[in-house]
Amino acid sequence: MFLNKLWFILVALTAGVSLTVAFLAPQSAGRQLKQAEASGLDRAQYAADEMLKGDTRKWIDYAAGLSRDAKITEALENASRGAGEERMLHESVRGALGALLPDPAAAGIALLGAVDINGKVIARIGQKENESGDSMIGIEVVGDALRGFMTDGMLSDDGKLMRLAAAPVLSKARDRIVGALFVGLAVGEPLAQRWKQNLGVDIAFLLGGEVISGTLPGTALGSLADKIAAHEVEIRSNGRTLAFEVPVGGENFVAVAAPFVGEVRAQGGYYVLLQKRQVTLNAIELLKNVATNDLKELPWGPLSLAIVGMLVIGLVLQAREIEGPLKRLRDDLQRLARGDVQKIDDGRHPGRFGGIARDINASIERFGGHAAGDRRDLNQMLGDDAGRERVSSLPPLPPLGGPSASWGGQAGVPSGMLGANMPHQAGGMPSMGMGAVPAANLKSPALPSLQNTMGQSAPVPRMAPPIAAPPSVAAASPRMAIPPGAPPAREMDDQPTKDMVREKGGGAPDAWETHVREVFAEYVATRARCGEPTAGLALDKFREKLEVNRKAIVDKYNCPSARFTVYVKDGKAALKASPLKA
């Protein structure tokens, strides 16, 4: 039992730890997942920045390439010198730009233009194609190009974001700057989609606190600008925000925002990378998300081994500490019931089973003491009057103690039952009492030979080995008793035994018949010895009564037969019955 308890405690602890882990692990996993999401977005932002940087360089080089076009160079050189008619220069440069870039939109270019050394627009395509003469000297990218730099920047154009790359246009002699050529690229949904494809996250572009384009509906990102504004300090120190949560259309997203370069930074120009937040993790959510592949990856072998091992250990411990001892106890009880033993050897039974065995033994001892008081005469079962008449004349037989008494305890037939099965005799049948013999009297001397008492050679019936009778059963064990003073049912002749045996036996008697005859002879002899009358005792009636009792005992205890023994009680012959074990 101790190991069983220990095992159950161990199993309970294991289950407790498993449950705790099951509930705690998702929390930790969720936290790590959030960190992973945040770092993933950080990397995505870095990648986006690198893409912007690389892409910008590509367009700067593109502008530098266009700036070497001879027609453009000549036109800008003339314009810078103040030579040539403005309209002609415009048409010339516009034609040259158109020839270089027939379909700006297809190339993703929103604006392509050229300015002279003073920053005055000579021509442009994509936007305001028919206008010229306005100055762009204050546009920093253009101004820088006119000072000799190949550079880029971002600006807002009518509420739209535009990347601008510019390169200086050198004179034919390549000794001075004669103008600049600039390329404008719209920052909108196509770029957002491209980024999403490359980075695997959603994109939003903001300008002036408004979402101007992106891969998510702008209306769903209403609070994004406010969220970014709350991270202004991080942006100043890190160049981007840390990951922050933002609701998007009822769902929770995690986002990282970074300002665009150029003057749009002062206008609230940001690009934001968003990723849908994973569901809040708990044990149930984790189980819901289990996929078939997850099951395949489980270490089924060790897991099964562990489960089977636990089961086996539990069963072994149960068998060892519960089932086994229980079976042993039951076996002992059965042996006790069969009369193989007088009491249970409690030393064979550990722990509480030993306690049960000791309790049973104690009960046997206690109720065995009361058994004598609980005896009932077989005469009462058979009918007091008839029994007295017939048996009282028989001489009392010496007492028969011992083995059958224990069986009387175990297998004794309740008097009421026997009484019902053995109706009163009108005459000739001796009354018999059945009862249990106290445990103290179980070891009785050998039954005297019937030959000695009745002058016959019939063998003395073998008695069952001495066993302890359970007290409750022993108390109910019937016995045969001959009430004193009962009138004989009829007179017996002097040699009743032989006659009776002959009368019944006829041919070779079977074991039962032999037993009946032996008991009858013993009974007659005992009655005679006790000074009781034996006249009127008839073997047939005797047999009949024994048969009835035997059947009752057989039916009740499912035993092959019953044995009857004669003993003396209160100076008179009496009979007791006990089941015959197989």
Place this chain on the structure above:
Amino acid sequence: MTMESVGFSRVPAASRWIALAVGLVSLGVGFGSPSVSWADAVAGRVELPRQLASGRRFNGYWRVENGTVPVKDLPSGAVVVLEGAAGAAPEAKTYAVKINGYAPDKAILIVGPGSVVEITNEDRVPHDFSTPSDTNLMPIERLSPGKMRRQKFATAGIFEIRSAQHPATSITVVVAGNPHVAAVEAGGAFKFPNDVAKGPVKLKVWAKGSYVHEETIDVSSSSKTLRIEVSAQVDAAK
């Protein structure tokens, strides 16, 4: 932050008493000899970090020289002021600034308190000008092409007037409380227009929207060349 000064040094308290005594003696001598000056002209050079040294207000990813002809950079737009120095503030005047090609013709104005700045928009596009650092001073207001807006600056300080559409289109208005304000030229050189009285004074460098450096100098020796190194750990983009 590191500072190297030539001819000027931070002065311990004890030395100030000595300086004071020397000053008093000099004062006595001065009464007897008019050739000894009370102040000196102060000039120097400000070394700004790359992000502040550029004439560009808002940088992009790339700024590469063409490799064929020399580049010419704009002045950084930085301003050096001596805070608390003695001297009369510049007179209040009206200054006209024209915006053409998204650029003001005067990027830095050093004015006296009470001065008025008149901004005329000669661009084809409108500009919504304001002073973002103090929107109460100059609330945002649309200046349509060809229109002029007047703005008075009553108190000392440095203010940036900025176009909402094109933040690079900005005018720095330095309302000086004393005459010791100098714009930093290309390359970092500066010179205060007036002689500075001898003695300790706080020097501050303003660049691209905020003060990026300050230190106490002592105009006490015959040398008047300052070298001021501004730390790179400043936020250049505001």
